[in-house]
Amino acid sequence: AQSVSQHNHHVILSEAASLELGCNYSYxxxxxxxxxxxxxxxxxQLLLKYFSGDPLVKGIKGFEAxxxxxxxxxxxxxxxxxxxxxxxxxxxxxxxxxxxxxLTFGKGTHLIIQP
Amino acid sequence: xAVISQKPSRDICQRGTSLTIQCQVDSQVTxxxxxxxxxxxxxxxxxxxxxxxxxxxxxxxxxxxFPISRPNLTFSTLTVxxxxxxxxxxxxxxxxxxxxxxxxxxxxxxxxxxxxLTVL
Numbered sequence: 515a516q517s518v519s520q521h522n523h524h525v526i527l528s529e530a531a532s533l534e535l536g537c538n539y540s541y542x543x544x545x546x547x548x549x550x551x552x553x554x555x556x557x558x559q560l561l562l563k564y565f566s567g568d569p570l571v572k573g574i575k576g577f578e579a580x581x582x583x584x585x586x587x588x589x590x591x592x593x594x595x596x597x598x599x600x601x602x603x604x605x606x607x608x609x610x611x612x613x614x615x616x617l618t619f620g621k622g623t624h625l626i627i628q629p
Numbered sequence: 630x631a632v633i634s635q636k637p638s639r640d641i642c643q644r645g646t647s648l649t650i651q652c653q654v655d656s657q658v659t660x661x662x663x664x665x666x667x668x669x670x671x672x673x674x675x676x677x678x679x680x681x682x683x684x685x686x687x688x689x690x691x692x693x694x695f696p697i698s699r700p701n702l703t704f705s706t707l708t709v710x711x712x713x714x715x716x717x718x719x720x721x722x723x724x725x726x727x728x729x730x731x732x733x734x735x736x737x738x739x740x741x742x743x744x745x746l747t748v749l
Contacts, residue, residue, distance in 0.1 A: 515688075548738075558672075558721075558740040604671060616662045616674035616687070617723075617738060 516541040516607050520620035527595055528628050535590040535623050537579075537605035544610035547588040548617065549579055552602040561603075564588065565610065575599070600627045631656055631726040633741035641747045642712055649708045650744045652722030657702035660725035663695070666743070667718045675720075678705040712748045719743040 521536035539545060549561040562573025569581040579590045588605060603623045608615040632655040642648050652661065661678040676697055677685040684697035699705045709716050722741040 550740075557742050560737055560739075563737070606672075616664075616677055617672070618674065619671040621671045 516545070516609070516618040518605050518607050518618055518620035520603075520605050520623050522623045523621065524624045524626070526626045526628065529597055530594050533590070533592040533595045533599070533625070535603055535605075535625070537588045537590065537620060538586050539588065539605075539607045539618075540586060541607065541609070545607050546610045547579075547581055548606040548608075549573065549577070549588075549590050550604045550606060550619075552604070554601070558604070561590070595625075595627050597627045597629050599625060601625060630737070631658055631724050631739045633722055633724060633739060635720075635722055635741040635744050637744060638742065639745040639747075641749060644713050644748055646712055647708055647710045648712065648746060649706050650720050650722075650746075652705045652707070652741055654703045654724050656726070658724040658726050659702070661699060661705045662723040662725075662738070663697060663705070663707045664721045664723060664740075665718045666721060672721065675707070678707075709746065712746075714748045717746055717748045719745050 517540045519538045547564040550558045551561050552558050561577050562571050562579055564571050564581045572578045577592050579588050581588050603625055605620040606617040608617050634653045636651045640648055663675040664672045665675055666672045674687050675690045675695055678697050678699040680699045680702055694710055696708045721743045723738050725736050725738050
């Protein structure tokens with residue numbers, strides 16, 4: 515079974531600061547990797563995903579993530595955060611190689627951006 | 630992209646009772662999933678709702694406690710049976726849908742708004 519670990523449960527940054535949220539997974543096979551965001555009072559939304567190919571993936575709102583297979587990591591980055599990035603961020607994984615599969619989520623990181 | 634609605638959006642229930650949550654999608658989808666998000670916790674997959682057959686449950690979840698129906702490709706229900714305060718949670722329906730076209734298409738999981746359940 516897969517598992518996902520997010521290192522930071524709460525992060526507080528000032529606007530324009532750079533962001534990196536850590537995510538490590540454990541699974542021996544091929545995986546698909548995701549970052550979801552949940553803004554206050556809203557549904558979960560997909561920020562970005564990695565299925566195959568270029569390990570550096572770009573998502574919406576200026577976010578990007580890099581899949582480092584040797585480190586089983588998929589860290590989320592943004593060079594300059596905005597107040598509107600305040601939200602809960604979840605890293606998730608499911609089995610790759612085709613076929614639909616439910617997601618295994620990390621515990622989430624609560625990000626607060628101070629104006 | 631799929632649009633998902635859930636009913637009810639929230640409910641307060643007495644222990645020992647049962648609640649059925651409905652999930653409706655605006656298009657036919659192959660895969661539907663049910664998740665739970667307990668207070669201050671992450672999302673945990675309960676089961677995969679299979680159309681025309683019994684749901685596939687994850688470890689720690691059983692059919693007697695969380696019976697699931699999937700009568701067609703656009704609808705599913707999750708029942709939380711014989712509730713206790715520990716069942717207080719947000720229950721989310723998710724569907725997998727195809728985005729994009731051709732070689733660049735990919736599967737994405739969309740989430741419903743959730744049902745906030747409080748058990749007294």
